[in-house]
Amino acid sequence: MEYNKREQAVLVLNDGTVFYGRSVGIRGTAYGEICFNTGMTGYQEVFTDPSYFGQIMLSTTAHIGNYGVNEEEVDSDGIKIAGLVCKNFSFYHSRPKSSSNLLEYFEKQNLIAISDVDTRALTAYIRDNGAMNAIISTDGTSVEDLKEKLETVPSMEGLELSSKVSTKEAYYFGNENATYKVSALDLGIKTNILRCLAERDCYVKVFPYNASFEDLMSFNPDGIFLSNGPGDPQALADLGIVGVVEQVLDSGKPVFGICLGHQLIGLSQGVHTYKMFSGHRGVNHPVMNLNSGKGEITSQNHGFAIIKEELDNHLTLELSHVHLNDGTVAGMKMKNKDVFSVQYHPESSPGPHDSRYLFDDFVANIQKYKRA
Numbered sequence: 001m002e003y004n005k006r007e008q009a010v011l012v013l014n015d016g017t018v019f020y021g022r023s024v025g026i027r028g029t030a031y032g033e034i035c036f037n038t039g040m041t042g043y044q045e046v047f048t049d050p051s052y053f054g055q056i057m058l059s060t061t062a063h064i065g066n067y068g069v070n071e072e073e074v075d076s077d078g079i080k081i082a083g084l085v086c087k088n089f090s091f092y093h094s095r096p097k098s099s100s101n102l103l104e105y106f107e108k109q110n111l112i113a114i115s116d117v118d119t120r121a122l123t124a125y126i127r128d129n130g131a132m133n134a135i136i137s138t139d140g141t142s143v144e145d146l147k148e149k150l151e152t153v154p155s156m157e158g159l160e161l162s163s164k165v166s167t168k169e170a171y172y173f174g175n176e177n178a179t180y181k182v183s184a185l186d187l188g189i190k191t192n193i194l195r196c197l198a199e200r201d202c203y204v205k206v207f208p209y210n211a212s213f214e215d216l217m218s219f220n221p222d223g224i225f226l227s228n229g230p231g232d233p234q235a236l237a238d239l240g241i242v243g244v245v246e247q248v249l250d251s252g253k254p255v256f257g258i259c260l261g262h263q264l265i266g267l268s269q270g271v272h273t274y275k276m277f278s279g280h281r282g283v284n285h286p287v288m289n290l291n292s293g294k295g296e297i298t299s300q301n302h303g304f305a306i307i308k309e310e311l312d313n314h315l316t317l318e319l320s321h322v323h324l325n326d327g328t329v330a331g332m333k334m335k336n337k338d339v340f341s342v343q344y345h346p347e348s349s350p351g352p353h354d355s356r357y358l359f360d361d362f363v364a365n366i367q368k369y370k371r372a
């Protein structure tokens with residue numbers, strides 16, 4: 001359909017603020033927490049990242065869709081965001097490696113999306129007013145009805161969402177003749193993490209979020225990986241998963257945690273998480289590695305974080321990486337164990353590869369463990 005013939009669409013924020021645009025997905029309404037991602041490229045990886053489940057994605061980059069869709073550039077089995085808000089949506093794309101255009105992809109995957117929104121104003125508004133729920137509608141529902149619906153949408157704080165995106169059955173990833181074996185707890189794992197492990201000679205068995213410690217050990221792993229994922233980490237911990245994490249840390253095997261996995265390691269050691277005023281989502285977040293003294297530009301996607309002060313003089317944990325924009329906890333390690341975790345995304349899909357060394361460090365810990 002011609003661009004200027006697309007139906008009018010509307011976005012309503014929790015506080016009643018309204019923005020208008022045009023529908024560039026299917027007809028309907030979608031709701032969730034609205035969050036902005038500042039990455040200029042990598043939209044398909046972002047849309048399929050399970051950590052975004054339940055969130056309406058606001059893309060600050062001015063163009064979405066211009067390089068189409070490539071079936072290989074996914075981080076899970078399909079789109080995970082609840083809806084999309086963007087400025088210019090491209091109905092035409094140009095790229096030899098693309099298999100279709102973004103509109104067809106949205107239609108196939110049932111995504112509700114609106115374009116032609118003043119995304120600069122909207123981003124500034126959310127940045128100044130903090131994380132909030134929103135609803136977008138492309139089917140003509142009145143603003144009054146949308147406001148009413150919005151009142152019933154739960155806050156992200158207190159929401160457990162790993163159960164909605166985790167695998168139902170355990171599965172294997174990589175080459176079964178690889179040198180190392182890793183058990184991964186899937187709390188909403190991004191496929192590129194599995195690729196990064198497989199590339200480093202690891203054969204991975206991926207377990208559902210509610211796997212027991214015994215399940216994870218049944219693979220006789222040389223190391224354990226705790227994944228990223230959506231929702232409030234405390235709500236997931238309350239399901240009892242924090243007890244499994246504690247057993248994993250006590251096992252003496254090397255452990256690596258990313259994002260939600262990192263937050264769970266903290267919760268298992270008695271430190272707390274909090275909901276950030278405005279999360280970190282993009283591909284240019286500066287982080288300092290306190291051990292090497294080097295900076296790294298990282299890919300990030302989180303709305304919760306570890307309370308930094310609680311790491312001061314902590315019995316078992318110490319700070320290893322700091323976010324240079326706001327000083328928040330970007331990474332930590334256990335004092336007497338080969339256990340470390342980061343709040344950001346070293347698999348960087350999308351994003352710069354500065355932090356891929358963390359996968360090498362994990363494998364080095366695995367080698368050390370196997371030698372001992």
Ligand SMILES: NC(=O)CC[C@H](N)C(=O)O
Nearest residue numbers: 051228229259260303304
């Ligand atoms: N990428 C992630 O794992 C996100 C973790 C958690 N859901 C947060 O928003 O902080």
